[in-house]
Amino acid sequence: MQVKEEDYELVESILLDNKGQFNSLQREFIELFETKTIIAGPGAGKTTALAAKIVILLKNLNATKSKDGVFIITHTNVAVSEINKALLKAGVGAISHPHFIGTIHEFFNRFCVIPYFKYKYHHSNLIFDNEDNSGLEYYRTFIGRKIPWINEEKFKRFKDSLSEKINKSELFLNEDNSLNLNDTTNWDKFEKYRELMIKAKFSRKIKGFLSYDETFLFSKIFLLEDKFKEVLRKRFKYIFLDEFQDTHPQGMNLLDELFVTTNNVYQKIGDPYQTITFNQPMPTVRDEDLFRINITNRFGQEIAEHLNIIMPDSNMQSMQGKKSLPPIILIYKDKKDIYPTFKRLIRDHEGLDSNFKESDRRDKVLVLERKWASDVKDGVLYKEKKQRSSLSKNDVLKSLIIDFIIKRIVNEGGNLSEVKEWLKNHSQILSLHKLLIKIIKKGSIDEVENELKNLINAFLEERGSSKINISNKLFQNLKEITVNIQVSNENEDDEDDIFTIHAVKGETLRSVLLVDFEQKHLTKVMLHKYGILEEDNYGFTHQNLLYVAMSRVTHLFVFAIEESDWTPEIKAVLEQKWRIVETKSPVEV
Structure with missing residues (x-):
């Protein structure tokens, strides 16, 4: 073309x-x-x-x-x-x-799993859930039919244990395309019960209860x-x-x-x-x-040349005329001095560099582990980042409740497709919507918890299923959703500026302070890539994490190294490539 x-x-x-x-x-x-x-x-x-x-x-x-x-x-x-x-x-x-x-x-x-279930099992009513604990009752009933003696009271613990092992085990295809089961629980009697477990697992799957990764199994x-x-x-x-x-x-x-x-x-x-x-x-x-x-418009050659040391195969090149600030090694003795020095660096650069000052990108501190947040800012805990959701909170809450009701009824003898259709057209679904609106407005389920429990039990009782109480895990899940699934605020709190590297993948930032405590994996990567350490005693993931952290910035990258690690040998190599700043010394821009 x-x-x-x-x-x-x-x-x-x-x-x-x-x-x-x-x-x-x-x-x-x-x-x-x-x-x-x-x-x-x-x-x-x-x-x-x-x-x-x-x-x-x-x-x-x-x-x-x-x-x-x-x-x-x-x-x-x-x-x-x-x-x-x-x-x-x-x-x-x-x-x-x-x-x-x-x-x-x-x-x-859409193009494999649903057609497969229509073609093979004449239905397309699928529920995807990676934490489908409702399957336990199904497996108890299944193995109870296959092994009558297991229903005796003295074997109840074994029956429960076997059901849990079935639930936790994963189906896969052998090389000859026959179904098999991974022994994920390292059970010494696994081989004895393998065939029964496979049959139990698969019989529930073909009813439409799948985990997300089983999309690939059934597509295969x-x-x-x-x-x-x-x-x-x-x-x-x-x-x-x-x-x-x-x-x-x-x-x-x-x-x-x-x-x-x-x-x-x-x-x-x-x-x-x-x-x-x-x-x-x-x-x-x-x-x-x-x-x-490999031509980037995000940062200048000042950053690109260091990325190419960390990851030579990337061979990054910057657009002509694109400029960044020389990256900085920040030497610290006390962890509590790192953050104030970073903020001072930002202020000083804003005073001397109009391009840096006028950038609308954020400045962030990046950590490998969330617990390091309190090391960077005394007593500050890592704040969970609120991600934008493609679903509304109403949709998420409704889906969780509807799926729960359907699974409970089906596990106790209902037909999946018939139950889904019955619930979809039920006259009390409007009442559920009204309750969800109340929950969203209040930001909590506490005030309507009993009302919601009674409505769910009304659905269950109508189909002859056992009722639930407030201690059911469903309510804990609903509480977590009302707290965590929120649309993020565009005016994000500037004081909440500590993020994991994973959390900022895909973002563009004005500046980054990268800290590396405890085992100092990222420091090892740095020292090996600059030829100071001979051994590459780190995994490729840590190398990639350093590459991702450094490549977020448009202007300034700062990497903190502890004073006790700052040997004359390291200094001799890195001061040729980086600006060196100590936390207690004046900053020269």
């Missing part, structure tokens, strides 16, 4: 607000329509370039009346929103049939039949996997199996060096499959 200059003018006017142009690497990516892995460094404009690519592609497909489908996998609503807004502004219209945009779970549930089972693979391959010619480094390995394997073909264009876009979940493997990329977007 040939991209015309008028196409660029259109997407640049929409996505860049006529304030700039896509750089040469971004244009190469936009015009690239072959199977590749695209490594896009921090601040390289990956999401914006992807949105431009989708606009131009769909505009071309519409003009040629092509039936080729486009499939985009994202991890956040931000990318979905940016792409759909750009499509609407371009006159293409939001993504709709035969195309698809959504998360990997949404894709596999569905795709064992080649005819279903071919349907998806023919429908979706173009596949774009955004943030591929954060994709579940099982999901990635399924996508590779589906779309690595000569007839599909399958592009993975992301940054493997930003894989920062512990125990998650870093994706491997073959050089021949690789395309890099």
